[in-house]
Amino acid sequence: MDPQAANQTTGADSLLDRLCLSLVSGVGPRLYKALVDHFGSASAVLAAPMSELRMVPGIGAKLSQAVSRARDEIDATQEIEFCRQQGIALVGLGEAGYPRMLAEIPDPPTILYVHGELKPQDSLAIAIVGSRHATQYGLAQAERLAASLARAGLVIVSGLARGVDAAAHRGALAAGGRTIAVLGGGLAQIYPPEHKPLADEIAGQGAVASEAPPRSQPLSGSFPQRNRIISGLSLGVIVVEASTHSGALITARHAMEQNRDVFAVPGRVDNRMAHGCHRLLRDGAKLVESADDVLEELGPLVAATPNATGQVIHHPAELLLNELEQQVLQSITGDSASIDEIVSSSGLPTSQVLSTLSVLEMRRLIRRLSGNRVMRP
């Protein structure tokens, strides 16, 4: 939401109150949701008596006091003004611009601070994460995969960290694709500091986002929580290089819990940085050698999503198709279509339609029905 619109109400709720409640120390996404569910709106929560606040499970003496004093003690207006000055947008859960994939996780951020722009096509996103201490091999793979997936039309999500994260962002940028960096700290506290220029470049070709207020320090405790946003924004997570203690494995665990695909890039067994990936592969992660491996394995999209060129995508594997295959696929509108209908609407020769339908069937993008009809699954 535009900072100027801060005082406008969404239903019965103002952004100011929602921001204020979200800024109460100790009120995370789950408690925020529990409170708003109980009282109906953030405004009602902030106005509630302490005794009633404590009826919400998880709210004790200390938190109920903090919530009831929040309007006096937290200067949300000043926070909004700071964001306005810095060009940071606030996007609240439930608003139109909020990322659709992220809204589906059990604990979506209440408010996302965004530098740059979130777009509908960002639902076609894949995360690439890995070690801060990656080898040259890991860096090269992160950059290569990010570039080819970005060229295919996916948005690359990562964490702006040294090593694999930065290589993934750079690969996407170099390919002219979109990329999103999710920070553990605030947007005015870019960490690591040497990645400030990279963050600016990302904001210009995608977005830098955080659930922490802009001036929050990047505390190490915030990174595991941050990782759920990286996976939450994405259809799947690719782990490129990770030791067995790497935070990238936390992102992979979040991805599994969020029902997203997990991919891992193997490496030499004498490379300690590959061991985390190998553990993921043992646990059922999908092995990645190339971008095609990812596009073929990603499950169907929950909802059709427009890509950068405005074409509506139902399945990431559609990004693998050539122009002819796309043309035939797009001519299947509605629940199903007969081959005659496809021939007439595409204007292609029957033989070409038939051979193209075989390719689409092989890629599991269509299913054949009886009576010369096909459907999208």
Next chain:
Amino acid sequence: MDPQAANQTTGADSLLDRLCLSLVSGVGPRLYKALVDHFGSASAVLAAPMSELRMVPGIGAKLSQAVSRARDEIDATQEIEFCRQQGIALVGLGEAGYPRMLAEIPDPPTILYVHGELKPQDSLAIAIVGSRHATQYGLAQAERLAASLARAGLVIVSGLARGVDAAAHRGALAAGGRTIAVLGGGLAQIYPPEHKPLADEIAGQGAVASEAPPRSQPLSGSFPQRNRIISGLSLGVIVVEASTHSGALITARHAMEQNRDVFAVPGRVDNRMAHGCHRLLRDGAKLVESADDVLEELGPLVAATPNATGQVIHHPAELLLNELEQQVLQSITGDSASIDEIVSSSGLPTSQVLSTLSVLEMRRLIRRLSGNRVMRP
């Protein structure tokens, strides 16, 4: 069987006739078995009229003629004499010295020509195979895994080829372990020729074996068939480096068909020689970083097997145990034992028995029953 005993009959059959029938061109292990099943013995097959031979499915005009003329046209005696001179033993399917694991496959070799010695402990074998064009990485992994698995007590089986095979044999030899080389051609035609000294060393510390008569040329067509013997001798097959067209993948397929474990060592995705291994991992092969990964994953043995030190092994994971753990495990004789019985038979303090049983349970080498009893699964 000792060549000198060639004319001795096994039941109604002589080695001479069995050898003669096995040498008929076109009679492979499956047809050999079909013929002997039909007529009762190799001698009866060789004496049968052509019309009756043709009643066996797979035996046509040409083969029935070749079989009925075999005693006149094939000089089995001379073949046996040649083996005697070369120090090559003939081991027939069904004889005591025939490898137990190999006898279980659908098409076991009728006669194995053996240089060196096959021992009962060879049932505790694992195959290590891979590309002839392995990288330094692949060679190092083959040698390292072979050495540690040999030290743990496993016999290393491979194919004497350049690259991974030779590295695996050398790793086992260097560790003072046993190793078996299975050839596609005959034992008097060592291929590749520069591996003659390696073959001699293997024969001195294990065995070199082939189902081809000693003077058979190593034809490329014989190698896929040879690969079923490599997997057939083994509890599992480890593929170290293999392109997607490597014969090692054939060995892995044989292993799956023979219900043996398949393992693969991952590598860099930009190493073409790792792509075959990665394909296996996608298809469900178990990922190997170390010898322990193999010992932990191998299934229980079909039959208890003595190891090199005479200890009876029920499960390869027992090779991972320390002396104390082995002592407690060995004290569980019969179907099950009570903890009191183990304490009294092992002479160890109860607390030590209890903690050791926990380790054994974790390694799935024992199962706890009700009433303070444990059993081997």
